[in-house]
Amino acid sequence: MSASIDASQVALAFEEHFGATPDGVWSAPGRVNLIGEHTDYNEGFVLPFAIDRAAAVAIRQRDDMTARLVSSFGDSEVVTVDLSTLSRDTMSGWTAYPLGVVWVLDQMGVAIGGFDLFLHSTVPSGAGLSSSAAIECAVATAFNELAAAGLSQNELVLVGQRAENEVVGAPTGILDQSASLLASDGHAVFLDCRTQESQLVPLDLAAAGLLILVVDTKVTHAHATGGYAARRASCELGAEVLGVKSLRDVSTADLPEASGLLDEETFRRVRHIVTENQRVLDTVQLLADAGPVAIGDLLTASHVSMRDDFEISCPELDLAVDTALAQGAVGARMTGGGFGGSAIALISVKSEAAVSAAILNAFATAGFTAPDIFAVSPAPGARKIS
Numbered sequence: 001m002s003a004s005i006d007a008s009q010v011a012l013a014f015e016e017h018f019g020a021t022p023d024g025v026w027s028a029p030g031r032v033n034l035i036g037e038h039t040d041y042n043e044g045f046v047l048p049f050a051i052d053r054a055a056a057v058a059i060r061q062r063d064d065m066t067a068r069l070v071s072s073f074g075d076s077e078v079v080t081v082d083l084s085t086l087s088r089d090t091m092s093g094w095t096a097y098p099l100g101v102v103w104v105l106d107q108m109g110v111a112i113g114g115f116d117l118f119l120h121s122t123v124p125s126g127a128g129l130s131s132s133a134a135i136e137c138a139v140a141t142a143f144n145e146l147a148a149a150g151l152s153q154n155e156l157v158l159v160g161q162r163a164e165n166e167v168v169g170a171p172t173g174i175l176d177q178s179a180s181l182l183a184s185d186g187h188a189v190f191l192d193c194r195t196q197e198s199q200l201v202p203l204d205l206a207a208a209g210l211l212i213l214v215v216d217t218k219v220t221h222a223h224a225t226g227g228y229a230a231r232r233a234s235c236e237l238g239a240e241v242l243g244v245k246s247l248r249d250v251s252t253a254d255l256p257e258a259s260g261l262l263d264e265e266t267f268r269r270v271r272h273i274v275t276e277n278q279r280v281l282d283t284v285q286l287l288a289d290a291g292p293v294a295i296g297d298l299l300t301a302s303h304v305s306m307r308d309d310f311e312i313s314c315p316e317l318d319l320a321v322d323t324a325l326a327q328g329a330v331g332a333r334m335t336g337g338g339f340g341g342s343a344i345a346l347i348s349v350k351s352e353a354a355v356s357a358a359i360l361n362a363f364a365t366a367g368f369t370a371p372d373i374f375a376v377s378p379a380p381g382a383r384k385i386s
């Protein structure tokens with residue numbers, strides 16, 4: 001199957017595995033975060049957009065309590081689960097994402113009977129493009145319809161986040177699921193993570209002669225382990241010492257005073273969040289006033305803040321950003337949780353080949369694994385596709 005999702009191919013693969021046609025096929029996209037990193041769990045602002053790479057699930061309901069799941073990746077073995085004994089401690093591997101959603105819905109009193117499920121995804125996993133949220137959102141959208149649960153998009157966001165937090169064990173915020181569920185073609189999603197209020201912001205890159213290049217460094221990361229949780233803990237410590245509910249309540253004007261109250265490292269973590277929130281607001285304003293060509297410096301400043309203050313970049317991400325900028329990119333930054341994954345570069349359409357070649361060359365010279373480089377544009381959110 002190719003990078004774009006073909007609903008009939010997904011339905012056909014389902015039939016090959018289960019010998020019957022599915023009740024439907026649902027898809028949900030991965031995302032690029034244009035700006036606003038690690039601000040979500042600090043009740044701040046984010047500005048992601050969905051990309052034209054997605055997860056798709058074909059599902060057929062059963063009249064017992066058995067779930068059979070198979071995917072187009074991995075060993076394509078059918079995993080069979082008795083839903084009457086479903087426990088979050090026993091879920092592992094890729095099935096933890098769909099089953100995690102089923103478990104959360106069950107906890108909320110939404111009865112999900114047995115089902116057969118086939119999963120296909122074109123979102124590269126571990127690339128910082130929300131491959132796991134794409135699966136969660138496709139499954140949540142499907143069961144919301146199949147079980148006639150009537151949950152709103154914002155409620156489905158929280159279902160996906162709970163699956164991630166309570167089943168997968170990654171202490172993540174609502175950025176990824178919100179991008180996947182609320183996105184619209186040609187737009188970014190400006191989201192206030194405190195209130196879940198969102199606004200679609202037009203992002204017409206082509207009209208400005210621009211495109212966004214994703215550089216997947218192939219340095220994989222997992223937010224259930226390591227630095228992500230440590231950064232979240234630093235932010236919580238910072239908020240506690242400063243006596244606020246969350247870092248959302250700290251403004252750039254408060255930073256001089258905060259520096260005297262916090263240890264040096266915690267202050268830098270706090271400074272990233274506080275300045276990043278401001279950069280998101282400024283980006284939204286500049287997009288409205290002057291269009292995407294005006295936001296480059298904010299994107300690059302965001303990267304510098306993540307590299308130096310939040311310390312979540314890595315040599316491969318820095319090299320991708322620096323090389324893109326040296327080739328005349330309007331702006332560039334790492335995107336997503338960090339410690340690997342992808343960088344984005346806002347570049348002119350006509351420079352795509354030169355920027356890509358320069359990045360490939362720089363990686364080869366540095367002895368890094370060759371990155372995967374591709375253009376993305378703002379795509380639609382989760383929906384039924386067949």
Ligand code: GAF
Pocket residue numbers: 033036037038039040041172173174175176223336337338
């Ligand atoms: C990951 C998390 F899942 C998001 O919630 C968000 O915190 C992001 O990292 C960083 O902005 O994608």
